[in-house]
Amino acid sequence: RKEVEQDPGPFNVPEGATVAFNCTYSNSASQSFFWYRQDCRKEPKLLMSVYSSGNEDGRFTAQLNRASQYISLLIRDSKLSDSATYLCVVEYGNKLVFGAGTILRVKS
Amino acid sequence: DTAVSQTPKYLVTQMGNDKSIKCEQNLGHDTMYWYKQDSKKFLKIMFSYNNKELIINETVPNRFSPKSPDKAHLNLHINSLELGDSAVYFCASSKLLVSSYEQYFGPGTRLTVT
Numbered sequence: 001r002k003e004v005e006q007d008p009g010p011f012n013v014p015e016g017a018t019v020a021f022n023c024t025y026s027n028s029a030s031q032s033f034f035w036y037r038q039d040c041r042k043e044p045k046l047l048m049s050v051y052s053s054g055n056e057d058g059r060f061t062a063q064l065n066r067a068s069q070y071i072s073l074l075i076r077d078s079k080l081s082d083s084a085t086y087l088c089v090v091e092y093g094n095k096l097v098f099g100a101g102t103i104l105r106v107k108s
Numbered sequence: 109d110t111a112v113s114q115t116p117k118y119l120v121t122q123m124g125n126d127k128s129i130k131c132e133q134n135l136g137h138d139t140m141y142w143y144k145q146d147s148k149k150f151l152k153i154m155f156s157y158n159n160k161e162l163i164i165n166e167t168v169p170n171r172f173s174p175k176s177p178d179k180a181h182l183n184l185h186i187n188s189l190e191l192g193d194s195a196v197y198f199c200a201s202s203k204l205l206v207s208s209y210e211q212y213f214g215p216g217t218r219l220t221v222t
Contacts, residue, residue: 032208043198043213044151087151091207095164098151 001026003097004090011101014088017078023071023088032062032091035073038101044087047073058107076105111135112214114199120220121189128185131199139163140182141200141211151198155171157182158205189221199222 006023014052025033033050048055050062050071061074071088083106088099110135121127133140141164142154156164160176171187182199199214 034210043215045213046210049208049210085149094205094207095153095156095166096207096211097153100148100150 003027003092004088004099006051006088006099006102008100008102010105012105012107013078015078015106015108017106018074019060019078019104020075021073021086021088021104022032023073023090023099025069025071025088025097027090027092028066028069030090030092034089034096035060035062035064035071035072036087036089036098038087039084044098047086075104078104080106080108082106112199112201112212114197114214116217117215118218118220120222122222123189123191125189126185126187127189127219128183129199129219130196131182131184131214132181133184133201133212133214134198135201135203135212137201137203138179139202139205139209140176140179142182142184143198143200143213145196145198145216147195150206155182155184156205161206186219189219191221194219194221203204 035047036044037047038044055098059076063072085101087101128211137159141156145151155174157176173185176182197215200211202209202211
């Protein structure tokens, strides 16, 4: 099993749609989890941390299932500006391991 | 204003050459990193430094040598460049060497080896 695995997509959705991304990880001892966003030819930026109880930030909701070693990101009411690559990131000891990313394209 | 800066932004060079990439952060962070993002978009850690001390060396060829003159700077020197070194190299920093802290990335250096 890869350290962090994501569906690469692309996910092509219309504006206003709800879209969900999933991610699995292999290290059951991992304690910290994140979603980063990377725009085309730009650097990754933190979108949100993922907590055990689940957390929400505006239109974005992140969930963690430790038993299944699974993380999700839900985006509601998609905007054109949400088009980007979403990177699932998992802590492995003193380093972060990045998934290859899921491409989202929001179309008008 | 820029939190994490890298120079140069683009680097085109021939096989066998030696090149350096510089990174500076003005966030007052203790920890800095070098990542490599290849053509398949995988972002992989290469090195991390905490207060000028090397913490992670992620099985990177010894042609790559990081140097941290102070905790605000982490430079990357690459000897005898190979075609496979072509990638985008990102510098990053975080407040502490604890993985729960957000990492702030520089804009990247796009290295092309011909």
